[in-house]
Amino acid sequence: MTDTSKIDIRGVTKNYGDVRAVNEVDLVIEGGSYCCMIGPSGCGKTTLLRMIAGHETPSAGQILIGAEDMAHARTGNRGTALMFQNYALFPHLSLTDNVAFSLKVKGQPTAERREKAREMLDRVQLLHLADRVPSELSGGQQQRVALARALITNPRVLLLDEPLSALDEFLRLRMRVELKRLQNELGITFVHVTHTQPEAIALADQVVVMDHGTVEQAASPREIYDRPFSPYIARFMGGQNVLEARVTALNGEVGEATGANGVVYDVHDTAGLEMEQTIRLSIRRDKIAMKSADRPDRNAASGTVMNTEYQGTFVKVSLRTETGEEFIVYQDDAEFFANPSHVGETVNAHWDGALNHLLRGQNTSSGNPLEE
Amino acid sequence: MSASNAKRGVSFYLLAAFFTLFVVFLYGPMLIIFVLSFQGETGGLTFPMRGTSLHWFSDLFSSSRYGDLAGGFRRSTGLGLMSMTITAVCCLFAGLAFRSRFWGSGTLFYLCIVSLVVPGILLGLGISQFFQILGFRLQWWLSGLGAHLSWTLPFGLLIMFAVLNRYDNAWDEAARDAGATPRQILGWVTVPILFPGLIAVALFGFTLSYDELPRSILTVGGKNTLPIEISNMTTNVTTPALYAIGTVTSFVSFAVIALAFGLIAFIQKRRARA
Amino acid sequence: MSGSKLVPYVQAAPLAIIMFTMVGIPLITVLVISFWDSDGISLYPMFRWENYTEILSRGLVYDLFLKTFIYAAITLVLTILIGFTCSYFLVFHVKNLKWQIALLLLCTVPFWTSNIIRMVSWIPFLGREGLFNSTLIQMGLIDAPLDFLLYSDFAVILTYVHLFALFMLVPIFNSMAKINPNLIEAAQDAGAGSWMILRDIIIPLSRTGIALGSIFVLTLVMGDFFVVRVMSGGQSASVVSAMKNNIDQLYYPQASAMAIMLIAVVLLIVAAILRVVDIRSELAK
Numbered sequence: 001m002t003d004t005s006k007i008d009i010r011g012v013t014k015n016y017g018d019v020r021a022v023n024e025v026d027l028v029i030e031g032g033s034y035c036c037m038i039g040p041s042g043c044g045k046t047t048l049l050r051m052i053a054g055h056e057t058p059s060a061g062q063i064l065i066g067a068e069d070m071a072h073a074r075t076g077n078r079g080t081a082l083m084f085q086n087y088a089l090f091p092h093l094s095l096t097d098n099v100a101f102s103l104k105v106k107g108q109p110t111a112e113r114r115e116k117a118r119e120m121l122d123r124v125q126l127l128h129l130a131d132r133v134p135s136e137l138s139g140g141q142q143q144r145v146a147l148a149r150a151l152i153t154n155p156r157v158l159l160l161d162e163p164l165s166a167l168d169e170f171l172r173l174r175m176r177v178e179l180k181r182l183q184n185e186l187g188i189t190f191v192h193v194t195h196t197q198p199e200a201i202a203l204a205d206q207v208v209v210m211d212h213g214t215v216e217q218a219a220s221p222r223e224i225y226d227r228p229f230s231p232y233i234a235r236f237m238g239g240q241n242v243l244e245a246r247v248t249a250l251n252g253e254v255g256e257a258t259g260a261n262g263v264v265y266d267v268h269d270t271a272g273l274e275m276e277q278t279i280r281l282s283i284r285r286d287k288i289a290m291k292s293a294d295r296p297d298r299n300a301a302s303g304t305v306m307n308t309e310y311q312g313t314f315v316k317v318s319l320r321t322e323t324g325e326e327f328i329v330y331q332d333d334a335e336f337f338a339n340p341s342h343v344g345e346t347v348n349a350h351w352d353g354a355l356n357h358l359l360r361g362q363n364t365s366s367g368n369p370l371e372e
Numbered sequence: 373m374s375a376s377n378a379k380r381g382v383s384f385y386l387l388a389a390f391f392t393l394f395v396v397f398l399y400g401p402m403l404i405i406f407v408l409s410f411q412g413e414t415g416g417l418t419f420p421m422r423g424t425s426l427h428w429f430s431d432l433f434s435s436s437r438y439g440d441l442a443g444g445f446r447r448s449t450g451l452g453l454m455s456m457t458i459t460a461v462c463c464l465f466a467g468l469a470f471r472s473r474f475w476g477s478g479t480l481f482y483l484c485i486v487s488l489v490v491p492g493i494l495l496g497l498g499i500s501q502f503f504q505i506l507g508f509r510l511q512w513w514l515s516g517l518g519a520h521l522s523w524t525l526p527f528g529l530l531i532m533f534a535v536l537n538r539y540d541n542a543w544d545e546a547a548r549d550a551g552a553t554p555r556q557i558l559g560w561v562t563v564p565i566l567f568p569g570l571i572a573v574a575l576f577g578f579t580l581s582y583d584e585l586p587r588s589i590l591t592v593g594g595k596n597t598l599p600i601e602i603s604n605m606t607t608n609v610t611t612p613a614l615y616a617i618g619t620v621t622s623f624v625s626f627a628v629i630a631l632a633f634g635l636i637a638f639i640q641k642r643r644a645r646a
Numbered sequence: 647m648s649g650s651k652l653v654p655y656v657q658a659a660p661l662a663i664i665m666f667t668m669v670g671i672p673l674i675t676v677l678v679i680s681f682w683d684s685d686g687i688s689l690y691p692m693f694r695w696e697n698y699t700e701i702l703s704r705g706l707v708y709d710l711f712l713k714t715f716i717y718a719a720i721t722l723v724l725t726i727l728i729g730f731t732c733s734y735f736l737v738f739h740v741k742n743l744k745w746q747i748a749l750l751l752l753c754t755v756p757f758w759t760s761n762i763i764r765m766v767s768w769i770p771f772l773g774r775e776g777l778f779n780s781t782l783i784q785m786g787l788i789d790a791p792l793d794f795l796l797y798s799d800f801a802v803i804l805t806y807v808h809l810f811a812l813f814m815l816v817p818i819f820n821s822m823a824k825i826n827p828n829l830i831e832a833a834q835d836a837g838a839g840s841w842m843i844l845r846d847i848i849i850p851l852s853r854t855g856i857a858l859g860s861i862f863v864l865t866l867v868m869g870d871f872f873v874v875r876v877m878s879g880g881q882s883a884s885v886v887s888a889m890k891n892n893i894d895q896l897y898y899p900q901a902s903a904m905a906i907m908l909i910a911v912v913l914l915i916v917a918a919i920l921r922v923v924d925i926r927s928e929l930a931k
Binding site for chain 3 (some may be wrong): 391444466629633
């Protein structure tokens with residue numbers, strides 16, 4: 001199964017007139033894995049998904065599924081099934097006939113395909129509604145019908161276009177678990193487009209972060225979250241502070257870079273760096289200690305508390321540094337309340353310099369299309 | 373504003389009275405001629421009724437004073453059915469085409485608007501002269517049909533736009549994803565989903581053609597349609613037979629409307645059934 | 647891939663072909679003929695401006711246009727008042743959607759019946775011995791029947807309003823029904839009175855409907871020859887009814903020239919309305 005459901009995307013580009021929606025993307029999605037594609041709206045993730053499904057034809061490049069070139073394979077005949085964002089259930093057909101639709105296309109006799117459709121509906125616990133039409137169903141039920149309709153073709157690859165976005169928070173978390181369970185059970189490749197970071201991190205074996213039509217980083221969720229490739233990824237995935245600094249020492253085992261405020265940061269991964277070069281480092285917000293008495297001059301930040309937000313297990317403390325940048329600390333709640341910071345107070349924070357992560361990518365966009 | 377259901381202010385009753393008056397204004401005169409068409413044999417064009425009879429209805433079909441009513445009715449029904457079919461089919465596909473921008477789409481749209489806007493008799497003049505310049509004879513089923521289509525198609529297209537507003541293109545894609553061919557998508561998804569709207573387009577196609585007068589006058593050639601016959605009657609018939617033909621043709625229209633609405637209601641009900 | 651790009655052309659082709667042969671070419675034909683000559687028997691192809699200069703030099707044509715404009719303006723005002731009031735009632739006072747649709751359909755049904763018959767149906771009501779006059783006489787309100795009711799400008803305009811009010815009602819209803827009720831509640835919360843809500847919210851948001859309805863009503867009135875001929879008893883004429891007389895006498899070029907001028911005027915008015923309100927984009931909502 002795994003080999004036949006591997007997706008290999010080679011140099012794929014998609015132009016709409018002058019707009020390049022997807023720009024020379026190379027990406028391998030291992031067979032049987034759960035892949036989440038994430039990025040701000042307009043980053044090309046949905047276009048890429050639709051090209052895998054065959055609803056769009058690449059302007060250039062190749063898409064292989066299980067080593068077969070899909071260039072000339074018709075939609076519906078390439079072993080993929082797409083689950084649409086708003087489900088796109090046929091309003092004039094009963095649930096049974098909705099699910100049985102692809103079997104009708106294949107020319108199966110009515111009784112046979114209805115029987116199979118009912119089995120599939122049973123599998124998503126909707127057999128009791130088999131004769132209803134979609135408009136009589138709740139959002140969560142419609143989602144399960146859409147899933148059943150997609151799965152009845154026994155696809156090698158299931159493509160999901162923002163499958164959870166139309167559900168409320170509670171249902172979303174439940175369906176998330178169900179999707180993961182289903183993928184484990186079926187062992188086929190799931191490609192899931194989302195714009196919600198926690199969803200991608202919770203579900204995926206492989207997270208693909210996109211921006212402006214290109215793949216910025218494709219890796220495991222842990223890698224993406226812990227070792228982001230670029231400032232853009234660090235900011236978009238969240239949980240990181242991004243610091244800008246100039247390389248000031250490279251001769252020792254550990255290099256040094258100095259920020260605009262004179263603070264020195266350790267740089268562990270110095271390969272290829274040059275003196276005086278501007279670099280960016282990320283440091284996880286939850287690895288920072290607060291309230292050091294003196295202002296440290298190494299691997300540290302200090303600033304005025306702008307806001308504190310209680311988040312249950314931790315407190316999000318927002319600082320504004322002397323250089324006017326935002327610096328955020330996730331402080332353990334017990335620790336915070338033992339010695340709370342107040343808005344307007346100036347505080348010092350520091351961390352273990354070994355945790356500084358060099359961001360090699362140059363993409364510094366915020367990931368928010370409104371801010372560009 | 374007394375918009376809440378809880379309390380209906382004076383304005384509600386004033387507006388309701390106005391609306392009722394408007395409905396009476398719309399239907400009242402028609403009801404009068406329906407009643408007067410059953411006028412007794414000696415009765416005239418106005419009240420009082422001198423008895424009731426079906427005299428004027430039978431007079432319509434037996435007397436030759438009223439022109440070729442039966443032939444006009446046949447031709448009008450035929451034209452109506454042809455216009456209905458062509459309008460429904462052309463507007464369905466054109467509506468689907470207009471979902472994407474294509475070269476000339478703006479021109480085509482404005483041509484349709486122009487056709488709605490120009491005086492009908494003038495378009496009739498243009499069509500008849502165009503046919504004559506080409507040396508074609510004017511025929512009700514050719515030039516007449518064309519004139520009717522110039523009226524029904526733009527209307528049908530506008531209604532089709534409204535119908536397609538509620539059509540989700542993802543339905544097409546979902547069918548394509550299941551492997552359906554374009555023809556299967558059309559037959560199993562697009563047309564069934566749009567069917568109630570298509571009935572509405574067809575209804576317009578039939579009734580607009582069935583009652584069309586200004587575009588027909590110069591384009592039907594020697595054989596008249598029913599509205600032309602009736603319009604001739606308005607100037608030279610001074611008996612309740614005029615009302616009788618009005619009752620008959622209105623009855624046909626009402627029957628067609630009822631049929632269309634019945635069909636739409638039936639389909640909607642079948643879809644909503646549990 | 648190139649196949650799918652051709653699809654819309656194939657789909658639009660039947661409509662395009664019919665519209666081109668039955669609207670495009672005939673209109674061009676009318677334009678061409680308007681420069682020809684005719685003696686009431688045959689047409690003589692040539693290019694001359696006389697048909698236009700002749701029409702413009704006669705005072706009659708200005709009277710005809712004026713009369714047509716007056717008919718159109720009065721009908722427009724009345725149908726807007728009726729259409730707006732009825733839509734307002736349906737949208738904001740009839741809250742139940744089923745009732746709303748049922749009442750709207752009740753108004754729409756006459757649209758699908760014969761205009762000639764609907765026009766004729768006023769005769770037994772308005773005539774000298776008609777229902778209205780005889781009722782008034784019986785009630786003792788008048789001694790002699792009122793003559794101005796039938797075969798008069800009054801009858802013409804009454805018939806226009808009767809026939810065309812629907813064309814105003816339906817578009818206004820459509821745009822009014824799209825007004826978000828929250829807007830009105832927000833205005834009420836802000837302390838706006840009924841009049842202010844009407845003036846500042848409902849009327850501006852209904853303007854697409856009013857514009858679309860106005861285009862329909864204006865063009866229908868300006869294109870009519872039959873109602874004005876019958877209901878005025880032959881006493882009044884509009885541009886098109888005069889044109890129809892020319893046509894009946896086989897003066898096609900003269901009729902065509904008048905038609906071209908009328909079309910130009912009508913298209914100017916429509917273009918002016920479209921400039922104010924972008925109907926196509928609003929329809930797409």
